[in-house]
Amino acid sequence: MSxxxxPETKSARMxxxxxxxxxxxxxxxxxxxxxxxxxxPDQIEGRAMSIRAAYKAARNLIKDVGENG
Structure with missing residues (x-):
């Protein structure tokens, strides 16, 4: 398995x-x-890291709300 x-997965993630x-x-x-x-460039990377962490938290929050109400 590869x-x-x-492309469908990429589109769904976006x-x-x-x-x-x-x-x-x-x-x-x-x-x-x-x-x-x-x-x-360092400031941009710092902001991108903050957004990555916040995205993970947002996904977890939505997942938790969906599972637990």
Whole structure:
């Protein structure tokens, strides 16, 4: 059996991510950048790590609500 991800799986994951994005951003608690502000690569990576962690928390929250009400 192949470990390759099907296009359908990729599409479903992207749809899930986009649906959870508003909750994810709120959970990440990142301030909006000032107009014209430019982030360094390290700042961008730090923000991306915060969003990844918040996405995992959002998925777990939705899963828990679905299972336990």
């Amino acid at each position: 470990d390759a991800v099907t 749809t899930e991510f986009l649906r959870l994005l508003p909750l994810t951003i709120d959970l990440a608690g990142l301030p909006k950048a000032a107009t014209g502000a430019v982030f360094t």
